[in-house]
Amino acid sequence: MHNLSRKDLDPVIQELVEKISPYFSVYGIQQQGSSIYFYGTPKENISAIEDISGSIEVSRAYQKLWTAFAEKGYQFAIKYEPEGHILIASPLKLPAERRWINVVLAIATFITTMVMGSLLFGADLRSNPYDALRGIPFTIAIMAVLGSHEAGHYIVAKKHGMRTSLPYFIPFPSLIGTMGAVIRHHGPIPDRKALFDVGVSGPLIGLFVSVIVTIIGLLQPPITQTSDGFQIYLGLPPLFEFITRIIPVAETSAIHPIAFAGWVGMLVTALNLIPAGQLDGGHVLRAMVGNRSSYVSLALPFVLLSLGAYMIFILNINGSIWIFWGLILSLFAASGHPRPLNDEDPLDRGRMALGIITFALGLLSITPVPFQV
Structure with missing residues (x-):
């Protein structure tokens, strides 16, 4: 691992420093292999966080910086050491696509x-x-x-x-x-x-x-x-x-x-566009109304099953498509939506x-x- 001088920074790293600066005062930058370590102190109260795989509460800084780092081809994590905060940027490792x-x-x-x-x-x-x-x-x-x-x-x-x-x-x-x-x-x-x-x-x-x-x-x-x-x-x-x-x-x-x-x-x-589960409509509604979309997602399978039964047994017309989708949604809607x-x-x-x-x-x-x- 070696320290990087501000004058010798790669343009991409300089952009990352600019993205970090609203949240952290960066006092040191080191590079180890393809990973970059930014050492800094927070400019506002930022809740403790582990890396993304084990975090309990995701800080606002992490929320804001993740996209900026991803756009530059890096995955992002924050670690808290006794000597200070360490922001780690490492190249995105995509699953090998065949x-x-x-x-x-x-x-x-x-x-x-x-x-x-x-x-x-x-x-x-x-x-x-x-x-x-x-x-x-x-x-x-x-x-x-x-x-x-x-x-x-x-x-x-x-x-x-x-x-x-x-x-x-x-x-x-x-x-x-x-x-x-x-x-x-x-x-x-x-x-x-x-x-x-x-x-x-x-x-x-x-x-x-x-x-x-x-x-x-x-x-x-x-x-x-x-x-x-x-x-x-x-x-x-x-x-x-x-x-x-x-x-x-x-x-x-x-x-x-x-x-x-x-x-x-x-x-x-x-x-x-049915607003439930992992369908496109479920994504759109979740983005629009937040967690309240879960009530719609849970109710829709019963609505579709009832609609299909009404069409088949009362109206004597083909409502099988709604029975099918009602069953599909009842299996997947309960799993919720990623936050x-x-x-x-x-x-x-x-x-x-x-x-x-x-x-x-x-x-x-x-x-x-x-x-x-």
Whole structure:
């Protein structure tokens, strides 16, 4: 370990000193390997804290400085020694990402969505397997819708210094050939602002792309369905119906596969915006109202289960989707929501308004009965 002179400091270290100075008077800087040790005395009362893995109370200084250090590629800890306070900056150690997995899953999803999309275009794969290529337009549309959602989360998380993985597409032999896409977050959430921005970005960007895809699909010539198999009837959400009122649509009962991809995007957005648990809506509501969101998160599974039962047994219509989501949320809502490092500073009015608008868009993107077979 060797001492660093203020004159010889690296520009990044100088920036870190500037970030620290509102909270600590730095009287010494040392470097050991890739870690940097800042010795200082607090400028205000700062509660005792261990490193992040064992802290009981996270100090406001830690809350404020974590993001600043993360933006420079460092993880941050405060230690208290008899001789004074030590602020330790060490390079962020991200879990080794096997990106080949992302690539393989994306290729597999491209294939499964292409095959299922070709069936939507009326392909007969038994007589001509190469007809699967007819599903490429649907593949591009559905992966753009789902990928843009996760890309929104990824870009905004990186902007806030959060550690996150690339999107993982999930191939699955469903009607659309996939179970969607996910990303993985590592480490703490800096503050409510970051929690809100990450939570709201995916649905808004995904919904924007869904609207574009829907418009493109509605402008396409109608598809002649030759299959004698089962029929799926889609419930059109208000947002989709609004688009059909301003786009000239051919008189046909069949929805174009590309427009169907836009419909799927709207459904995915609406379901993700349910304000409970670890869903995007749960993140947004937690950022907006704090711990009070836990009451909504705990109540919603019962609300959805009751809604599904009412639709099935009283109205005699398909409410299975709400039974399914009610059961899913009942399993995960009880686990609570991770607390941001800085949970004290409320959101600004602009974000609060954007949160309300986002939930309203979610309601406009779904119907009580999205589909029936």
